Amino acid sequence: MRHLFLILNLLLVNATYAEIYKWIDENGKIRFSDKKPASAQVSIINVKQQNRSTRDEQPIQKILEQKKPLLFRYYNAALKTDPTIEGSVDFIIDIAPSGAVIKAKIISTQINDQKLLKEFLSVIKNVDFGAKDVKNAQVRWSVQFLSM
Structure with a gap:
C-alpha cells in the first residue's frame, strides 16, 4: 500500500493539468484561451501538461x-x-x-x-x-x- 501511494505521488508531481476555455464569439468564431471570458458561455477543456526538465x-x-x-x-x-x-x-x-x-x-x-x-x-x-x-x-x- 505504501508503494502504491509513493507511485501515485510521483505520477501527480510529473503531470499537471491546465484548463482551456472554448467559446463562440459574437462573430460566430470558435475561440480558445486560458482565461475565462466574462460574457460568454464556455466549455472547459482539461489539458495534461508534462513538467519538463531543464537543459544541462x-x-x-x-x-x-x-x-x-x-x-x-x-x-x-x-x-x-x-x-x-x-x-x-x-x-x-x-x-x-x-x-x-x-x-x-x-x-x-x-x-x-x-x-x-x-x-x-x-x-x-x-x-x-x-x-x-x-x-x-x-x-x-x-x-x-x-x-x-
Missing part, C-alpha cells in the same frame, strides 16, 4: 566554447583596424526546446566596436544546441578578448 549547462557551455574560434576570427580581423580593442563581452542567451536561440543579447562589454559586437551576436544567434524535451533555457556566457 555543461553541454551548453561545451557548444559555446566550440564557437570561440569563430568569435576570435572576427575579433582578430577588427584588431587590424583598431589594435586597442579589448575587454570582455557578457551574453545572455535564451534557448528554445528545439535548440534554436530565441534571443541573444550583450548585457555588458568594454568593447565599443558596434560592428564587431553585431558579428558576435550573429554567431551566437545561429548556434544550434540540439532539440531536447526541456523547458526554455537561459544562460549567461562571458568571453574575454585581449589584444597582444
Whole structure:
C-alpha cells in the first residue's frame, strides 16, 4: 500500500493539468484561451501538461566554447583596424526546446566596436544546441578578448 501511494505521488508531481476555455464569439468564431471570458458561455477543456526538465549547462557551455574560434576570427580581423580593442563581452542567451536561440543579447562589454559586437551576436544567434524535451533555457556566457 505504501508503494502504491509513493507511485501515485510521483505520477501527480510529473503531470499537471491546465484548463482551456472554448467559446463562440459574437462573430460566430470558435475561440480558445486560458482565461475565462466574462460574457460568454464556455466549455472547459482539461489539458495534461508534462513538467519538463531543464537543459544541462555543461553541454551548453561545451557548444559555446566550440564557437570561440569563430568569435576570435572576427575579433582578430577588427584588431587590424583598431589594435586597442579589448575587454570582455557578457551574453545572455535564451534557448528554445528545439535548440534554436530565441534571443541573444550583450548585457555588458568594454568593447565599443558596434560592428564587431553585431558579428558576435550573429554567431551566437545561429548556434544550434540540439532539440531536447526541456523547458526554455537561459544562460549567461562571458568571453574575454585581449589584444597582444
